[in-house]
Amino acid sequence: xxxxxxxxxxxxxxxxxxxxxxxxxxxxxxxxxxxxxxxxxxxxxxxxxxxxxxxxxxxxxxxxxxxxxxxxxxxxxxxxxxxxxxxxxxxxxxxxxxxxxxxxxxxxxxxxxxxxxxxxxxxxxxxxxxxxxxxxxxxxxxxxxxxxxxxxxxxxxxxxxxxxxxxxxxxxxxxxxxxxxxxxxxxxxxxxxxxxxxxxxxxxxxxxxxxxxxxxxxxxxxxxx
Amino acid sequence: xxxxxxxxxxxxxxxxxxxxxxxxxxxxxxxxxxxxxxxxxxxxxxxxxxxxxxxxxxxxxxxxxxxxxxxxxxxxxxxxxxxxxxxxxxxxxxxxxxxxxxxxxxxxxxxxxxxxxxxxxxxxxxxxxxxxxxxxxxxxxxxxxxxxxxxxxxxxxxxxxxxxxxxxxxxxxxxxxxxxxxxxxxxxxxxxxxxxxxxxxxxxxxxxxxxxxxxxxxxxxxxxxxxxxxxxxxxxxxxxxxxxxxxxxxxxxxxxxxxxxxxxxxxxxxxxxxxxxxxxxxxxxxxxxxxxxxxxxxxxxxxxxxxxxxxxxxxxxxxxxxxxxxxxxxx
Amino acid sequence: xxxxxxxxxxxxxxxxxxxxxxxxxxxxxxxxxxxxxxxxxxxxxxxxxxxxxxxxxxxxxxxxxxxxxxxxxxxxxxxxxxxxxxxxxxxxxxxxxxxxxxxxxxxxxxxxxxxxxxxxxxxxxxxxxxxxxxxxxxxxxxxxxxxxxxxxxxxxxxxxxxxxxxxxxxxxxxxxxxxxxxxxxxxxxxxxxxxxxxxxxxxxxxxxxxxxxxxxxxxxxxxxxxxxxxxxxxxxxxxxxxxxxxxxxxxxxxxxxxxxxxxxxxxxxxxxxxxxxxxxxxxxxxxxxxxxxxxxxxxxxxxxxxxxxxxxxxxxxxxxxxxxxxxxxxxxxxxxxxxxxxxxxxxxxxxxxxxxxxxxxxxxxxxxxxxxxxxxxxxxxxxxxxxxxxxxxx
Ligand SMILES: Nc1ncnc2c1ncn2[C@@H]1O[C@H](COP(=O)(O)OP(=O)(O)OP(=O)(O)O)[C@@H](O)[C@H]1O
Ligand SMILES: [Mg+2]
Numbered sequence: 001x002x003x004x005x006x007x008x009x010x011x012x013x014x015x016x017x018x019x020x021x022x023x024x025x026x027x028x029x030x031x032x033x034x035x036x037x038x039x040x041x042x043x044x045x046x047x048x049x050x051x052x053x054x055x056x057x058x059x060x061x062x063x064x065x066x067x068x069x070x071x072x073x074x075x076x077x078x079x080x081x082x083x084x085x086x087x088x089x090x091x092x093x094x095x096x097x098x099x100x101x102x103x104x105x106x107x108x109x110x111x112x113x114x115x116x117x118x119x120x121x122x123x124x125x126x127x128x129x130x131x132x133x134x135x136x137x138x139x140x141x142x143x144x145x146x147x148x149x150x151x152x153x154x155x156x157x158x159x160x161x162x163x164x165x166x167x168x169x170x171x172x173x174x175x176x177x178x179x180x181x182x183x184x185x186x187x188x189x190x191x192x193x194x195x196x197x198x199x200x201x202x203x204x205x206x207x208x209x210x211x212x213x214x215x216x217x218x219x220x221x222x223x224x225x
Numbered sequence: 226x227x228x229x230x231x232x233x234x235x236x237x238x239x240x241x242x243x244x245x246x247x248x249x250x251x252x253x254x255x256x257x258x259x260x261x262x263x264x265x266x267x268x269x270x271x272x273x274x275x276x277x278x279x280x281x282x283x284x285x286x287x288x289x290x291x292x293x294x295x296x297x298x299x300x301x302x303x304x305x306x307x308x309x310x311x312x313x314x315x316x317x318x319x320x321x322x323x324x325x326x327x328x329x330x331x332x333x334x335x336x337x338x339x340x341x342x343x344x345x346x347x348x349x350x351x352x353x354x355x356x357x358x359x360x361x362x363x364x365x366x367x368x369x370x371x372x373x374x375x376x377x378x379x380x381x382x383x384x385x386x387x388x389x390x391x392x393x394x395x396x397x398x399x400x401x402x403x404x405x406x407x408x409x410x411x412x413x414x415x416x417x418x419x420x421x422x423x424x425x426x427x428x429x430x431x432x433x434x435x436x437x438x439x440x441x442x443x444x445x446x447x448x449x450x451x452x453x454x455x456x457x458x459x460x461x462x463x464x465x466x467x468x469x470x471x472x473x474x475x476x477x478x479x480x481x482x483x484x485x486x487x488x489x490x491x492x493x494x495x496x497x498x499x500x501x502x503x504x505x506x507x508x509x510x511x512x513x514x515x516x517x518x519x520x521x522x523x524x525x526x527x528x529x530x531x532x533x534x535x536x537x538x539x540x541x542x543x544x545x546x547x548x549x550x551x552x553x554x555x556x
Numbered sequence: 557x558x559x560x561x562x563x564x565x566x567x568x569x570x571x572x573x574x575x576x577x578x579x580x581x582x583x584x585x586x587x588x589x590x591x592x593x594x595x596x597x598x599x600x601x602x603x604x605x606x607x608x609x610x611x612x613x614x615x616x617x618x619x620x621x622x623x624x625x626x627x628x629x630x631x632x633x634x635x636x637x638x639x640x641x642x643x644x645x646x647x648x649x650x651x652x653x654x655x656x657x658x659x660x661x662x663x664x665x666x667x668x669x670x671x672x673x674x675x676x677x678x679x680x681x682x683x684x685x686x687x688x689x690x691x692x693x694x695x696x697x698x699x700x701x702x703x704x705x706x707x708x709x710x711x712x713x714x715x716x717x718x719x720x721x722x723x724x725x726x727x728x729x730x731x732x733x734x735x736x737x738x739x740x741x742x743x744x745x746x747x748x749x750x751x752x753x754x755x756x757x758x759x760x761x762x763x764x765x766x767x768x769x770x771x772x773x774x775x776x777x778x779x780x781x782x783x784x785x786x787x788x789x790x791x792x793x794x795x796x797x798x799x800x801x802x803x804x805x806x807x808x809x810x811x812x813x814x815x816x817x818x819x820x821x822x823x824x825x826x827x828x829x830x831x832x833x834x835x836x837x838x839x840x841x842x843x844x845x846x847x848x849x850x851x852x853x854x855x856x857x858x859x860x861x862x863x864x865x866x867x868x869x870x871x872x873x874x875x876x877x878x879x880x881x882x883x884x885x886x887x888x889x890x891x892x893x894x895x896x897x898x899x900x901x902x903x904x905x906x907x908x909x910x911x912x913x914x915x916x917x918x919x920x921x922x923x924x925x926x927x928x929x930x931x932x933x934x935x936x937x938x939x940x941x942x943x944x945x946x947x948x949x950x
Binding site (some may be wrong): 108 | 560561564565568571576751841842845846847848849850851852853854855942944948949
Binding site for chain 1 (some may be wrong): 262263265266269273274349352354
């Protein structure tokens with residue numbers, strides 16, 4: 001499902017500030033796998049996720065996502081590929097605070113050329129799945145952290161992607177809510193989704209549903225278990 | 226020199242548009258020279274973003290060109306009041322030798338911008354954007370015409386002399402008049418034959434293009450739709466306008482843009498020029514159909530759509546004309 | 557390319573405009589104000605042009621009308637003798653004229669009858685009548701360009717008018733007023749007095765009114781009062797003299813619009829640029845989120861296009877409507893003083909509501925184009941914001 005071949009991502013290339021955020025990583029993730037990327041702050045986890053998630057392109061190397069080489073795709077095609085295959089749950093949720101939960105979940109569907117009815121059904125499905133029915137009229141900023149995260153997950157799922165990426169999903173949650181989150185991930189894994197989570201929370205990488213933990217340091221892979 | 230607020234708007238609008246276009250073409254040139262899809266450097270990413278700037282600019286330039294055409298016709302019609310002998314836009318355009326050339330070059334640049342947008346639209350469909358150099362060099366080639374357009378327009382307004390008598394549509398377009406020999410060389414009956422014959426021929430060709438396609442038919446359709454544009458304008462002068470005014474001796478191609486005729490000229494000309502532009506587009510994209518594999522499908526799909534739109538435009542134009550003819554005959 | 561996507565992006569743009577009321581309201585108000593000002597000037601100038609035309613058409617110093625049952629009626633022609641004896645009156649001309657509504661072209665013609673002396677006077681008042689114009693009489697008439705145009709008439713052509721009793725009367729065009737006088741003569745037909753009487757069935761001893769010309773303009777009011785005394789049952793109407801010609805009107809029209817234009821449009825464009833460039837952190841982040849969620853650059857551009865269009869159209873409509881109300885129902889309070897100072901031409905009468913599509917379009921062109929150009933580059937800039945940068949919360 002996901003394949004990285006000798007991938008490097010350099011920021012500020014050719015300047016004194018140059019950073020190798022990801023440095024020569026090769027990696028393969030199969031369909032239906034749940035993988036955790038672990039490593040200290042600044043080790044390149046988020047960068048790797050953005051590469052897998054078609055949010056950015058590698059400086060060198062090849063990234064294959066859902067059977068397509070995305071490393072040299074121009075923006076419209078890269079984005080197109082992303083919205084067909086990838087759902088992203090961001091570290092700070094990144095909901096739009098002033099609009100309703102319902103509209104937040106609708107956002108990824110707007111450019112997709114669906115009928116309003118189809119969109120409605122999709123959002124209803126996502127609301128049901130994440131048990132946030134009844135909250136859809138609330139503004140995003142009026143929700144608790146746990147609820148906000150469920151909205152963010154609902155938004156990632158609404159396009160029905162095969163790949164789910166989550167960046168530090170439990171950083172702002174208590175243990176109870178973190179377990180909740182992992183339960184949701186387990187459910188998605190059962191549906192056959194491929195899941196990649198960047199996290200240095202033991203609760204996450206010691207979770208029994210996780211198939212593999214990949215450790216990173218300074219942009220390189222240092223261990224795999 | 227003659228000046229009023231719409232002339233001022235036209236000239237300033239024209240210069241602004243031109244500067245915008247030059248700004249866009251400058252980045253176009255940069256893209257054409259530095260484009261390297263294999264590189265993931267900041268520069269390449271920046272160039273990719275710039276392509277959106279350029280296409281946004283050209284889209285708006287086309288829009289402004291259309292608006293400015295409308296305003297130009299309105300202005301020219303408006304100022305006939307100060308030009309002795311002028312009874313409508315025709316007379317005003319005749320006020321000096323820059324009038325009609327301005328209009329022609331304006332129409333020509335309309336087709337240039339339209340063609341560029343078509344190329345860009347097609348190119349965007351392929352991941353390797355194979356036309357990237359072609360289209361930006363083409364954009365550079367449009368600039369001289371945009372400059373010419375504005376120069377002619379300014380010269381036209383600057384040289385208007387409210388003291389000189391001009392000849393108007395009655396003289397210009399009537400048999401024996403100046404433009405007659407070029408635009409309506411034939412008597413009405415024959416002109417009607419050519420018009421309706423041409424329309425049917427174009428429809429058949431369009432259907433063939435839609436169902437079968439093929440290089441020859443594509444070029445033929447494209448050329449025919451441009452020819453039909455010319456035929457249509459001659460027909461407007463020769464007989465269509467007469468039916469609209471219910472006055473067979475009144476051959477003006479501008480008057481029916483006015484309020485008195487319920488602005489019918491706008492749908493008429495928009496349909497006609499829309500049809501012609503889409504017709505032209507069929508041929509513009511044809512050479513790339515086989516040259517670039519990644520574009521083949523996009524071009525075929527586009528041509529089918531363009532042929533339909535072109536036929537629709539011409540049909541609307543012909544239908545409105547026929548409606549006026551029927552009204553005249555039946556009432 | 558179905559339409560669904562455009563619909564959804566449009567509706568999102570509108571809600572996002574409404575969410576940022578503060579920022580958008582200010583640009584909306586200034587936009588509206590600019591359209592209002594330019595619209596007012598354009599409407600006012602063109603209205604004055606039309607009014608001046610109507611008034612100039614045959615404006616004597618004083619017009620004497622017969623009043624019967626509180627209404628304007630035919631006046632006995634012999635009354636002119638009594639007026640002529642009043643000191644200071646140079647000339648009295650009994651006039652036969654009228655309005656003729658032409659059904660097929662939905663237009664109103666002004667028909668004036670003239671003979672000898674009055675024809676001379678008319679020619680004095682309309683300096684642009686080209687000298688070669690043919691004489692009138694026996695069904696031979698001079699017509700305005702508007703009539704020639706709408707009826708497709710040329711010199712030597714024939715046309716019919718309906719007599720007041722329903723019969724047809726034939727006329728021959730012996731001349732068409734030249735382009736420069738068109739303001740005054742656009743829908744005018746000049747024929748002999750006899751022809752007017754036949755057309756409108758006016759009895760021989762009566763006229764429509766008496767035109768009185770006065771030697772000393774200062775005496776107009778006194779003379780008007782005297783006429784009232786000499787001829788009880790009549791009314792003497794004084795018309796403000798409009799001295800300037802069409803070209804003067806045109807001159808200040810351009811001059812005024814010119815200055816108004818350059819200053820405000822430029823300031824407005826700079827302001828729009830500034831507003832569009834100064835994206836708040838919130839807005840940047842929002843665009844970043846949308847892009848991370850799968851919106852492409854062109855989707856963002858489309859969203860911004862809808863936003864711009866919504867602002868432009870609403871502000872434009874609001875501005876035009878306000879300008880229209882201001883000019884035609886509120887006496888042009890804001891622009892009139894400026895123009896009054898410029899010229900003695902300021903008309904004391906109410907302006908007739910009228911809107912010409914071309915003028916409205918012109919105002920559209922000079923406001924929407926600068927706005928669009930000024931916001932184009934900032935809008936493009938914001939559409940290319942990198943999602944991953946924003947997502948990291950930099
Ligand atoms: N857009 C960017 N521009 C410049 N440098 C960047 C950018 N994104 C990341 N970096 C740098 O790349 C390196 C890796 O960052 P990244 O965010 O991937 O680490 P991380 O493992 O996710 O860290 P954390 O656990 O703190 O989220 C860091 O040194 C960071 O400063
Ligand atoms: Mg991170």
